Amino acid sequence: MSTIRFFALQESQNRKPVEVKEISGSRSELFGANVFNDTSCKKFMTKEAYAALKDAVNHGKKIDRKIADQVASAMKAWAMTKGATHYTHWFQPLTGATAEKHDAFFEPVGDGTAMDKFDGGQLVQQEPDASSFPNGGIRNTFEARGYTAWDPTSPAFVIATTLCIPTVFVSYTGEALDNKTPLLRALQAIDHAATDVAQYFDKNVSKVISTLGWEQEYFLIDSALAASRPDILLTGRVLLGHHAAKGQQLEDHYFGSIPERSLAFMRELEIESIQLGIPVKTRHNEVAPNQFELAPIYEEANLAVDHNSLIMDLMSKIASRHNLKLLLHEKPFDGINGSGKHNNWSLATDTGVNLLSPGKTPKSNLMFLTYFINTIKAVHRYDDLLRASIASASNDFRLGANEAPPAIVSVFIGQQLTAVLDELERVTNGNLSPEEKTDLKLNVVGKIPEILLDNTDRNRTSPFAFTGNKFEFRAVGSSANCAKAMTIVNTIVAQQLKDFKKDVDNLIENKGLKKDDAIFNVLREYIKESKRIRFEGDGYSEEWVKEAKKRGLSNLKNTPEALRAQITPLAKEVMIQNGIMNDTEIMARYEIEMEEYVKKVQIEGRVLGDIVMNHVIPTAINYQNRLIQNVQGLKEIFGKDFEQYASEQLDIIKDISKRIHEIKSNVDQMIDERKKANKIDHADKRADAYCNKVKPFFEVIRYHCDKLELTVDDELWPLTKYRELLFTR
Numbered sequence: 079m080s081t082i083r084f085f086a087l088q089e090s091q092n093r094k095p096v097e098v099k100e101i102s103g104s105r106s107e108l109f110g111a112n113v114f115n116d117t118s119c120k121k122f123m124t125k126e127a128y129a130a131l132k133d134a135v136n137h138g139k140k141i142d143r144k145i146a147d148q149v150a151s152a153m154k155a156w157a158m159t160k161g162a163t164h165y166t167h168w169f170q171p172l173t174g175a176t177a178e179k180h181d182a183f184f185e186p187v188g189d190g191t192a193m194d195k196f197d198g199g200q201l202v203q204q205e206p207d208a209s210s211f212p213n214g215g216i217r218n219t220f221e222a223r224g225y226t227a228w229d230p231t232s233p234a235f236v237i238a239t240t241l242c243i244p245t246v247f248v249s250y251t252g253e254a255l256d257n258k259t260p261l262l263r264a265l266q267a268i269d270h271a272a273t274d275v276a277q278y279f280d281k282n283v284s285k286v287i288s289t290l291g292w293e294q295e296y297f298l299i300d301s302a303l304a305a306s307r308p309d310i311l312l313t314g315r316v317l318l319g320h321h322a323a324k325g326q327q328l329e330d331h332y333f334g335s336i337p338e339r340s341l342a343f344m345r346e347l348e349i350e351s352i353q354l355g356i357p358v359k360t361r362h363n364e365v366a367p368n369q370f371e372l373a374p375i376y377e378e379a380n381l382a383v384d385h386n387s388l389i390m391d392l393m394s395k396i397a398s399r400h401n402l403k404l405l406l407h408e409k410p411f412d413g414i415n416g417s418g419k420h421n422n423w424s425l426a427t428d429t430g431v432n433l434l435s436p437g438k439t440p441k442s443n444l445m446f447l448t449y450f451i452n453t454i455k456a457v458h459r460y461d462d463l464l465r466a467s468i469a470s471a472s473n474d475f476r477l478g479a480n481e482a483p484p485a486i487v488s489v490f491i492g493q494q495l496t497a498v499l500d501e502l503e504r505v506t507n508g509n510l511s512p513e514e515k516t517d518l519k520l521n522v523v524g525k526i527p528e529i530l531l532d533n534t535d536r537n538r539t540s541p542f543a544f545t546g547n548k549f550e551f552r553a554v555g556s557s558a559n560c561a562k563a564m565t566i567v568n569t570i571v572a573q574q575l576k577d578f579k580k581d582v583d584n585l586i587e588n589k590g591l592k593k594d595d596a597i598f599n600v601l602r603e604y605i606k607e608s609k610r611i612r613f614e615g616d617g618y619s620e621e622w623v624k625e626a627k628k629r630g631l632s633n634l635k636n637t638p639e640a641l642r643a644q645i646t647p648l649a650k651e652v653m654i655q656n657g658i659m660n661d662t663e664i665m666a667r668y669e670i671e672m673e674e675y676v677k678k679v680q681i682e683g684r685v686l687g688d689i690v691m692n693h694v695i696p697t698a699i700n701y702q703n704r705l706i707q708n709v710q711g712l713k714e715i716f717g718k719d720f721e722q723y724a725s726e727q728l729d730i731i732k733d734i735s736k737r738i739h740e741i742k743s744n745v746d747q748m749i750d751e752r753k754k755a756n757k758i759d760h761a762d763k764r765a766d767a768y769c770n771k772v773k774p775f776f777e778v779i780r781y782h783c784d785k786l787e788l789t790v791d792d793e794l795w796p797l798t799k800y801r802e803l804l805f806t807r
């Protein structure tokens with residue numbers, strides 16, 4: 079057996095669970111211990127600074143320098159009690175990862191002594207040497223400065239010995255260079271739009287926040303085994319490998335008892351997360367072998383996004399401590415389920431009401447229906463943009479693969495709510511008669527909570543499903559930063575709510591309708607207009623693809639196609655009008671994402687070529703030589719009759735030659751296509767070429783390699799196999 083595979087297997091067999099150091103105190107006592115949360119703020123800050131900080135968080139008020147100094151000094155004092163020696167502006171550049179550059183508090187004073195220093199200036203703004211972060215041409219080299227600026231709405235935290243301060247990352251001219259900036263702008267837009275609409279129902283509402291509860295799926299693979307595979311190391315997925323005889327067909331992994339080594343990882347992850355204020359709640363095995371899921375309790379969207387970014391980073395670090403490799407890739411193993419990240423999304427008022435949860439009275443239910451129907455309408459208007467928000471090279475392998483939603487965006491609401499919308503569709507045009515209104519309120523709107531109680535139908539195949547008190551966006555990729563999806567969802571719903579307000583006010587002011595009547599009238603029209611986006615059937619079926627086409631819904635099958643939806647006039651308008659991004663920012667992002675797509679496919683192509691030429695073909699030849707020796711031996715023994723004893727061997731010898739030929743010629747063609755693609759100037763055309771000309775070779779090459787894996791002596795095969803990767807616990 080090849081030495082690498084042999085040692086990796088041996089190593090993995092001998093592993094024991096790594097001991098987890100429990101910290102004294104229950105989970106609830108530990109919660110938030112490493113966060114500069116409200117309690118620590120109160121304890122370490124002056125009353126004045128605390129009040130100013132609250133005002134900044136709740137009402138977006140500016141913090142002046144004097145207050146910033148006070149906050150910084152309190153933060154430093156608190157952080158030092160946690161053992162912090164350094165601080166960092168923590169941000170989420172467009173690389174998809176998080177970024178940090180640590181500076182020590184320590185500063186020499188000049189007389190041979192030193193002091194710990196951290197003032198308002200250092201808290202509020204930093205200028206990281208960040209010229210290598212993706213910027214899509216926003217920062218010219220002569221003005222290559224990027225700034226990180228403190229986001230007071232997400233609390234600072236200490237990891238190990240570093241105080242981490244969540245920040246946005248913008249260019250010198252104020253353009254967003256990160257994932258957080260547009261999200262914060264979208265959250266502001268939804269706050270204003272949703273609060274305005276809430277005034278129809280409850281004058282006490284003065285703020286609406288967006289809530290997000292993500293569910294993170296992932297794989298854990300023994301680290302020695304992972305390291306033995308160049309493809310896993312460099313691309314996060316296996317580019318070849320024959321499916322194991324046993325995969326997930328017995329479904330014995332889902333919710334099964336968690337393997338000990340993985341459990342130790344989860345325990346340590348939970349202890350760290352809890353202290354960082356991430357309210358992790360649920361852990362279980364997922365469908366595929368060695369696949370798991372982690373979910374926290376939902377939080378305000380900006381905080382939830384930060385927590386998801388933070389936890390992805392933590393997971394990877396803690397996994398290595400447990401000799402495990404974390405795979406966040408959307409489809410690490412062809413043939414078994416991939417990983418997603420459901421984004422459960424809703425809106426909540428500062429009066430404590432979930433706007434997507436039916437209430438107890440007809441009035442509160444009309445409020446629920448308003449947000450509910452407007453969300454459906456928003457998805458109907460901007461389905462392409464929603465599709466674009468989850469597009470990535472790696473998510474392309476999962477979408478539409480009969481395990482995750484298709485690339486077609488639709489909304490599932492369940493039978494009962496469909497019936498309610500059908501009733502509302504029949505509402506009279508203009509003012510409603512008192513009888514109609516009473517009937518509606520008592521029998522349709524008033525019945526909703528009861529309906530939802532028994533509403534257990536859940537459609538797992540829908541990309542955007544209503545699940546009782548929230549919508550669940552299920553097409554988000556496991557490795558994605560949720561910010562992008564959440565920016566789009568909140569922006570399109572904000573736009574829709576603004577238009578709703580205009581439409582209702584228009585009927586009241588110009589057509590003399592009463593408020594409720596106007597609302598019923600507008601909702602009726604929205605229900606009609608957005609009907610085609612609603613789909614209750616099997617989203618994985620072929621029929622749906624045909625039906626969706628008939629309905630005129632778009633089916634953007636790959637990333638380059640999907641990303642184009644971000645630069646249509648409709649898409650640009652909604653982003654610009656709501657102040658989420660300007661034209662420069664939109665185009666920069668478009669270019670960065672196309673470029674990223676190209677790089678991902680390019681790297682996969684190169685890695686595949688290398689593995690094939692350096693591992694697969696030499697091994698096949700090696701084995702073929704053994705067979706040839708065997709045939710020569712048989713010939714010596716049996717003379718001219720040898721063929722009847724060697725016919726199988728001869729077949730295999732021929733088959734190997736045929737496969738080698740196929741592999742080599744396809745690799746050559748792939749390299750040619752790559753060269754051609756690299757010469758294309760425009761990032762989007764280059765992405766198309768990589769998608770349609772280069773990528774198709776992956777499957778053909780893999781097919782023949784996997785056949786060879788089945789043929790070649792297991793002793794010789796150099797690449798760790800599916801069964802070893804997936805069933806080593």
Ligand code: ADP
Nearest residue numbers: 289290291292373374375376422423424432548
């Ligand atoms: P599953 O999809 O696995 O069946 P659930 O539907 O129970 O699981 O999903 C629960 C998720 O929804 C949790 O992560 C939870 O935090 C989140 N969630 C519940 N209520 C809300 C809400 N109002 N806003 C956002 N997320 C929510």
Ligand code: MG
Nearest residue numbers: 293420422550
């Ligand atoms: Mg879910």
